[in-house]
Amino acid sequence: MTSRTSSILLACALLLGGPLFTGCTNDPIYAEKGIRVRTANLPAIGGDAYYELWFSYPKSEADPKHPTPDHEDAAYVSIGKFRVDDAGAVTAIGGGQAVFNTPAGYNPGLYMDAILTVESTGGKDTIPGPRMLSGAFLGTASLGRDTLTLAGGDAFGEPILGTIGGGFILDTPTNDSANPSANGIWFVRLADSLGTIGTAIPGLLLPSQPINKNNPDWTYQAWLVRTRAGSPTEYIPLGHFDISTAADSTAAGAGAGPFPGRIYPSPGEDFVTGTPRTLNDGTYGVIVSAEPTTIALGRPLLPMVTLDRIPAGVPPRTTLIATTPTAYPRIEVELDR
Numbered sequence: 001m002t003s004r005t006s007s008i009l010l011a012c013a014l015l016l017g018g019p020l021f022t023g024c025t026n027d028p029i030y031a032e033k034g035i036r037v038r039t040a041n042l043p044a045i046g047g048d049a050y051y052e053l054w055f056s057y058p059k060s061e062a063d064p065k066h067p068t069p070d071h072e073d074a075a076y077v078s079i080g081k082f083r084v085d086d087a088g089a090v091t092a093i094g095g096g097q098a099v100f101n102t103p104a105g106y107n108p109g110l111y112m113d114a115i116l117t118v119e120s121t122g123g124k125d126t127i128p129g130p131r132m133l134s135g136a137f138l139g140t141a142s143l144g145r146d147t148l149t150l151a152g153g154d155a156f157g158e159p160i161l162g163t164i165g166g167g168f169i170l171d172t173p174t175n176d177s178a179n180p181s182a183n184g185i186w187f188v189r190l191a192d193s194l195g196t197i198g199t200a201i202p203g204l205l206l207p208s209q210p211i212n213k214n215n216p217d218w219t220y221q222a223w224l225v226r227t228r229a230g231s232p233t234e235y236i237p238l239g240h241f242d243i244s245t246a247a248d249s250t251a252a253g254a255g256a257g258p259f260p261g262r263i264y265p266s267p268g269e270d271f272v273t274g275t276p277r278t279l280n281d282g283t284y285g286v287i288v289s290a291e292p293t294t295i296a297l298g299r300p301l302l303p304m305v306t307l308d309r310i311p312a313g314v315p316p317r318t319t320l321i322a323t324t325p326t327a328y329p330r331i332e333v334e335l336d337r
Contacts, residue, residue, distance in 0.1 A: 035079070035102055036334040041327045042084045043301050048121045050093045053079040053100065053331070054128050055111040076115070076128050077103055093121075102335070109337045111137055114146045115154050116331055120295045130217040130292035131155045132302065133331055144335040150302075150328055155215060159207040166288055166305030166322035167203035170279050170314065174270045175257030180316035182280040183255075186268030187222065187244065187288070189319045200264045203319075204244035204288065206304060217293045222248070222267055223300050224277070225285040235299045236277075238269045240291070282312030286322055302329075 037053070045051060054076040080100035081093050092098045102108060116133040134152030139145040150160050172184040191199040210216040224236040239248025244266060252260045253269035255276070263270075271277035277284070286307045289300035305322040314320065 035100060035336070037080075037100055038332040039084075039090060039329075040331075041329040042088070042090075042331075043303070043329065044084050044086045044088075044299075045118070045297075045301065046083055046085065047298060049295050049297055050081050050083045050119055050121075051132075052081045052117050052119045052128070053333075054115050054117065055079055056113050056115070057106060058110055058112070077106060077111075078125075079103075079114075081119070108144070108335055109141070111144060111335065113137060113152075113154060114148055114331075114333055115152075116148055118292045118295060118301070130294060131215045133329060135331075137333075137335070139335075139337075142337055144333075144337055146333040146335070148331040148333070153212075156211045156218075159211050160290075161328070162207065163205055164207070164304060164324055165205040166286075166307075166324075167319050168268075168286065168322065169203075169319055170310070170316045171264075172257060172270050172272050172316075173262050173264055174252045174259045175272045177259075177262065181272075182278050182314075182316050183272050183276055184268065184270035185222075185224070185238075185279055185286070186264045186266060188264045188266045188268070190317060200266065202245045202266050204266070204305070206244050206288070209242035218290055219293050220244075220267075220304070221289055221291045221300070222269075223287045223289065224279070225287055225300075226283050227285070228283050239267060240293075241267045279310055280312060280314045280316075282309065284310050286310065288322070 056076050059075050080098065082090050082098040083093055084090055090098045113134060113136040115128060115131045117129045117131050119129045131154055133148035133150060134154035135146045135148040137144045137146045150156050151158050166187065167189045168185055168187045169190060170182040170184065171180045171186055175181065187203040188200040189203045191201055206220060209219055219240045219242055221240050222238040226234040226236065239250035241248040246265060247263055248267035250269060252263045255269065255271040255274040257270055257272035287300040287303050288305045290302040290304055291297060303325055305324055307320060307322040310320065
């Protein structure tokens with residue numbers, strides 16, 4: 001074996017504004033090829049879930065290496081697995097430094113595009129899970145560049161960055177409708193001051209799921225986020241939904257009042273019984289996020305609309321407006337060919 005074929009070139013991944021992450025390959029045919037990866041604004045993820053970066057490769061070229069075909073005429077090759085903590089730090093799924101490798105035996109000039117997926121430890125290791133970001137390789141014969149975004153064609157596409165927004169009210173339609181309270185949240189706006197079911201207008205502007213029919217394993221979920229001094233942040237999940245013009249998966253929820261069928265025709269939940277929650281006490285915020293349908297998460301993943309704090313003392317049936325993110329996640333890749 002020559003010194004050239006036995007040499008190892010570190011494949012580097014650089015977190016924006018953070019430490020350097022490295023991996024390596026020792027390819028007897030396509031040796032000494034490195035990658036550089038920069039991440040920005042990736043949501044925190046933990047528990048049994050993690051992110052995985054994949055490059056696609058022509059199936060006809062990849063077959064001798066036995067990857068699992070998945071992507072028309074291409075096979076995806078895993079480049080690295082990692083998690084992101086609340087501070088934005090990238091780590092390996094087992095802890096410590098994250099490693100990103102270019103696999104041995106693959107011609108770096110044939111990589112076509114890249115995806116970032118959400119995975120769990122119980123998933124199949126060779127088949128990509130729900131796709132969050134994607135992008136196509138561009139560049140020159142010696143250098144490939146790829147920027148992965150939500151709007152990538154193998155992820156959600158342009159509709160996810162279209163007209164989105166969120167409005168909601170505090171109300172308890174399953175209780176005494178003549179006496180609204182702040183013990184419920186419904187994603188509607190009211191056409192008049194009466195607050196009757198018939199005058200409700202859907203409050204969420206979100207493209208219906210699946211946003212991309214080739215990436216179907218996504219849904220929406222609303223969350224209450226409670227923060228109090230001296231206590232850990234509490235994430236209270238509401239129901240899942242694919243469209244904003246119908247009730248979510250839990251309808252009025254377990255805390256519904258004596259009239260559980262009397263709800264607004266939109267996602268929401270009442271907290272009249274069980275564990276009553278007074279949502280205008282100044283400790284609650286709201287997030288509506290995109291979530292993978294195949295992986296259970298204990299907190300919001302990809303925020304679509306948010307309100308950091310419901311104003312203390314705001315009257316029931318007052319329309320409250322949530323905002324959209326000012327920065328979306330992305331990954332930038334450079335690959336020496």
